[in-house]
Amino acid sequence: MSHPVLACRDVAKLYGAKARKFVVDGRLSADAATLAEAGVTAAVRDVNLEIQRGQTFVIMGLSGSGKSTLVRCLSGLTAPTAGAVLFEGRDLFKYSESELIQIRRHQMGMVFQHFALLPHLNVLQNVAFPLEVQGRTRAEREAKAHQMIELVGLKGREARFPSELSGGQQQRVGIARSLAADPDLWFLDEPFSALDPLIRREMQDEVLRLQGMLKKTIVFITHDFDEAARIADRIAIMKDGKVEQIGSAEELVLTPATDYVRAFTREAPRAKILTARAVMRPAPADARFAGLIDARARIAAFAHQVESTDAVYGVVDNGRILGAIDRLAMIDVLVGREPRSVAA
Numbered sequence: 001m002s003h004p005v006l007a008c009r010d011v012a013k014l015y016g017a018k019a020r021k022f023v024v025d026g027r028l029s030a031d032a033a034t035l036a037e038a039g040v041t042a043a044v045r046d047v048n049l050e051i052q053r054g055q056t057f058v059i060m061g062l063s064g065s066g067k068s069t070l071v072r073c074l075s076g077l078t079a080p081t082a083g084a085v086l087f088e089g090r091d092l093f094k095y096s097e098s099e100l101i102q103i104r105r106h107q108m109g110m111v112f113q114h115f116a117l118l119p120h121l122n123v124l125q126n127v128a129f130p131l132e133v134q135g136r137t138r139a140e141r142e143a144k145a146h147q148m149i150e151l152v153g154l155k156g157r158e159a160r161f162p163s164e165l166s167g168g169q170q171q172r173v174g175i176a177r178s179l180a181a182d183p184d185l186w187f188l189d190e191p192f193s194a195l196d197p198l199i200r201r202e203m204q205d206e207v208l209r210l211q212g213m214l215k216k217t218i219v220f221i222t223h224d225f226d227e228a229a230r231i232a233d234r235i236a237i238m239k240d241g242k243v244e245q246i247g248s249a250e251e252l253v254l255t256p257a258t259d260y261v262r263a264f265t266r267e268a269p270r271a272k273i274l275t276a277r278a279v280m281r282p283a284p285a286d287a288r289f290a291g292l293i294d295a296r297a298r299i300a301a302f303a304h305q306v307e308s309t310d311a312v313y314g315v316v317d318n319g320r321i322l323g324a325i326d327r328l329a330m331i332d333v334l335v336g337r338e339p340r341s342v343a344a
């Protein structure tokens with residue numbers, strides 16, 4: 001069986017002079033109150049998760065909830081105080097320092113909120129930079145950089161300097177640069193937070209487009225649930241260093257595990273997140289369907305079809321009827337009410 005690309009086993013990261021005192025046999029041995037009393041911050045604690053190959057895994061939470069610290073542990077930048085981070089089944093922090101550098105350089109790519117482009121290098125040189133660090137020849141570097149620049153839609157701007165680009169364009173350069181080294185694992189830490197909403201959506205579409213082509217394993221941090229819902233396969237919601245729940249956007253909206261998750265997902269655009277499968281009811285025995293809806297279709301895509309108040313629609317998967325939807329049941333789910341059964 002293949003391993004998850006990344007996994008956390010009881011990961012904790014503590015800050016404070018007395019932090020080590022609370023780790024026994026590699027495990028965190030104190031609750032939040034005891035740690036706080038000792039002046040120790042548990043930036044991350046009790047984190048268990050698995051990220052599968054090809055998945056877009058989003059880590060979200062408010063400021064200070066531990067997202068960046070967790071990602072620093074996942075990407076090998078910071079060793080956890082307790083627990084283990086497994087990369088392809090092996091403890092990331094049991095590699096030697098130089099092996100870890102090689103893994104980070106060749107198998108991981110990073111994009112940050114602040115574009116961190118080198119101001120004195122032009123677009124081509126910025127994108128080629130990680131390949132220089134990898135020791136590739138100039139011809140190889142430039143060929144790859146040109147390919148990446150084209151991929152993110154910046155062909156023709158190779159000679160510009162960062163200061164001559166808009167925020168969105170700078171972030172495209174950051175994306176091209178992080179992809180130049182062909183990482184398997186791509187970390188994006190609030191990459192679009194500094195961009196205005198329209199450009200932000202455009203960049204989310206860009207990630208979806210690139211992911212459709214490149215099929216990377218993506219770890220994406222955001223504090224915006226709408227952004228998470230648009231791009232994620234799985235979302236982990238963090239609070240006070242802990243993961244409150246992990247699930248698809250649909251699972252988090254429909255079955256929040258805690259009040260915190262419920263509050264986080266309350267304003268979510270349900271029509272764009274929920275699928276027919278999740279909102280259907282058992283089909284009445286004698287139902288005569290006015291039409292059929294694919295089980296994977298989102299409400300926003302089929303709502304216009306469910307127009308008449310008394311018509312019942314069948315929900316199908318590969319030609320098989322799984323359940324039924326009518327207008328009232330759909331509206332119940334959209335406004336967050338327990339849906340009533342579908343009328344025959």
Ligand SMILES: Nc1ncnc2c1ncn2[C@@H]1O[C@H](COP(=O)(O)OP(=O)(O)OP(=O)(O)O)[C@@H](O)[C@H]1O
Nearest residue numbers: 015041042043061062063064065066067068069070
């Ligand atoms: N080097 C450090 N030393 C001490 N405390 C730290 C350190 N790094 C992070 N913390 C604390 O750990 C907690 C989690 O911080 P972290 O930066 O991981 O949160 P975050 O969710 O990424 O926040 P933001 O969205 O604001 O970046 C915070 O209380 C922070 O003050």
